[in-house]
Amino acid sequence: MYRRQFLLKSAVLTLAATNLRCSSATSLTGPEEASSKKKKHRVAIIGCGRMGQYYAEVYRAMPDTELVAIAEWNPERRKVVGERFGVKALYRDVNSLLKDTVPDIAAVVTPSKYMKEAVIACAQSGVKGVSTDKPIAAKLADADAMVDACKKSGTVFAGGNLQxxxxxxxxxxxxxxxxxxxxxxxxxxxxxxxxxxxxxxxxxxxxxxxxxxxxxxxxxxxxxxxxxxxxxxxxxxxxxxxxxxxxxxxxxxxxxxxxxxxxxxxxxxxxxxxxxxxxxxxxxxxxxxxxxxxxxxxxxxxWTDFFEKMQGTIPSTDSAPWYGDDYLISSIRSFIDAVEKGTELFISGHDLxxxxxxxxxxxxxxxxxxxxxxxxxxxxxxxxxxxPYRWLGGDVTNRPQSPEAAAGKKS
Ligand SMILES: NC(=O)c1ccc[n+]([C@@H]2O[C@H](COP(=O)([O-])OP(=O)(O)OC[C@H]3O[C@@H](n4cnc5c(N)ncnc54)[C@H](O)[C@@H]3O)[C@@H](O)[C@H]2O)c1
Missing domain, CATH: 3.30.360.10 (Dihydrodipicolinate Reductase; domain 2)
Known part of the structure; x- marks a missing residue:
């Protein structure tokens, strides 16, 4: 058994044994309250490769979010991830997506080179919260432009899968x-x-x-x-x-x-x-x-129950060690709370x-x-x-993700 899986199992047992001392420690909305909400946040994923699929799995596991649209450059992968996540509103890029639908939340998980355009387009079209991942940009002025655009439009600007x-x-x-x-x-x-x-x-x-x-x-x-x-x-x-x-x-x-x-x-x-x-x-x-x-x-x-629910759906491999951990879930929960209540993000675009x-x-x-x-x-x-992998993505740096892997069928 991998060490992370062992740690996860131990965490689950601890949860069962000590039962809920959880939300006293933070102001995060807990699973029960999230499940009782009448309206779900409509979420779009921009860039649905390896990391984007992980985000999509987390959002799919949450009781108060619903995946409504995906923008993905690669046509074959676009089709496959659409089927995997049951999303019919599929687009090539962020601009065509926003023309048709303005989601409440957009997760920008393109390679870093394309994050600026997507974040700013989302901020300017009225998305309530947009997240990005690391590294946010190469040029400082580009990172500034994203932070400023979100500030100007009042869009919550979250970081992503960071410890x-x-x-x-x-x-x-x-x-x-x-x-x-x-x-x-x-x-x-x-x-x-x-x-x-x-x-x-x-x-x-x-x-x-x-x-x-x-x-x-x-x-x-x-x-x-x-x-x-x-x-x-x-x-x-x-x-x-x-x-x-x-x-x-x-x-x-x-x-x-x-x-x-x-x-x-x-x-x-x-x-x-x-x-x-x-x-x-x-x-x-x-x-x-x-x-x-x-x-x-x-x-x-x-959020252990939701984490458990995701385990079967995500291939956990040595090349994708982040799949075995919990921090994308808490990152996204703090993001949802920031969108709903204006609370502080665990990781923000400003931090990146x-x-x-x-x-x-x-x-x-x-x-x-x-x-x-x-x-x-x-x-x-x-x-x-x-x-180059982070800047341009796997398709152009000799590490393309296979359609089977994009379908969640193998790692
Ligand atoms: N935080 C972490 O632990 C972590 C781990 C891995 C990757 N990342 C970051 O996540 C980002 C994506 O990495 P990945 O592993 O998913 O790469 P990937 O190559 O597997 O996926 C990127 C996807 O984005 C698509 N794409 C590229 N440009 C696009 C655009 N403008 N519009 C729509 N789709 C576009 C590609 O077709 C591809 O499917 C990178 O910035 C990387 O640094 C973060």
Whole structure:
């Protein structure tokens, strides 16, 4: 049994045993209230490849959303996903979709190059909430344009499948901010290399969440040298350095695993470690001075039934590890609440823009021979491309998804 499946099973058992301490921990609408709603949110998926299909499965499993339209460039995949999700309103692109129907919610899950056009078109046509995924863009000005367009139209602008939205990550952050473990005195980022704008978004958005602050200045070293060429995408670039936060705290940044690969925050009484799973908490010390790991007793994930329902429908593979986790569900639940009640998003488009900006500042500082770079960056034309798969999608980068996989029949 894969470790994630094991963890999932344990989570289910915990839920059964402890029964519902859930929504006391957050203001999220729980399954019962969602099931009792009379009107469902009408949802469109823009870009229905691997990730778009995952979004579609989550929305299909929710009691208060209904998939009404899909925009997908690839004609064969469009037909297949239409049949898979029972959606008849199928379009080639976002503009033809919006001409016919304005959904309440649009999930933009195209490759990153096409996100700007889709997000802005949705915002301008009266969609109540639009989400995007990582990385949000390559050029800072493009990310700004999306954030600004949504602000102007009053459209909720959500992030997507990021670990920042993970239920336990959100709870750890709330407890950290409440002072449960004392004052924060230090932070570090580990394994911040290889894909600083793609996967690195995860680290940066959790660092900002845990510290509740912005990065004010970046000093960075980059290797290998070829990866610092201006036109080179972020693949393979290893960044070591230091972030100065505007709270006065400093963050040590390690490009490789230490052996950890996430974010650490230490406080007067504890160490909080996010390492691509539920944050571990260490508090108190043994005779040798080593910290003890304690059971944080996180509130059970409230959407487990829906998550279980999805398990059979989604191929969980090593190449798609995100399928086995819960954070797209909590991301979408916080998005729905933000659309309905104006509550805070677990991950927003603004967060993704901030992450892109920090990643760009890292490469710039390294290119300039470790010169400190102040944020916000003045030059909004600065650009950092993600690796080609993220930027252009699988069809044009030699990793097309087969029709069988798009139909949900095999991974
Ligand atoms: N958050 C995460 O964990 C995570 C994981 C994987 C991918 N992603 C991101 O999700 C995005 C999509 O990745 P994917 O794995 O689904 O790629 P994919 O290639 O499997 O799917 C992209 C789909 O979008 C369609 N498309 C492209 N441009 C379009 C347009 N303008 N309008 C409509 N459809 C369009 C393609 O035909 C394709 O079916 C990328 O930005 C990637 O970085 C995020």
């Amino acid at each position: 920042r939205a993970k239920w336990d990550v959100q709870e750890a952050a709330r407890r950290l901010h409440s002072g449960e473990w004392g004052k924060t005195i230090g932070t570090s980022v580990h394994g911040f290399g290889g894909e600083i704008s793609g996967g690195g978004c995860q680290h940066l958005s959790i660092l900002r969440l845990f510290t509740k602050t912005e990065v004010d200045e970046v000093i960075a070293w980059g290797s290998p040298l070829e990866a610092l060429a201006p036109e080179k995408d972020d693949a393979g670039l290893i960044i070591n350095g230091l972030f100065k936060l505007n709270s006065g705290l400093k963050t040590s940044v390690f490009g490789k695993k230490t052996p950890y690969s996430g974010v650490e925050v230490w406080t007067e009484n504890a160490l909080i470690r996010w390492n691509w799973a539920s944050p571990q908490i260490y508090s108190g010390k043994d005779n040798s001075g080593a910290r003890h790991e304690i059971d944080p007793n996180y509130a059970p994930f409230p 823009r901030q992450a892109l900006e920090i990643a760009i500042a890292c490469k710039l500082s390294a290119q300039l021979g470790n010169r400190p770079v102040k944020l916000p960056l003045q030059d909004r034309s600065l650009t950092l491309y993600p690796r």
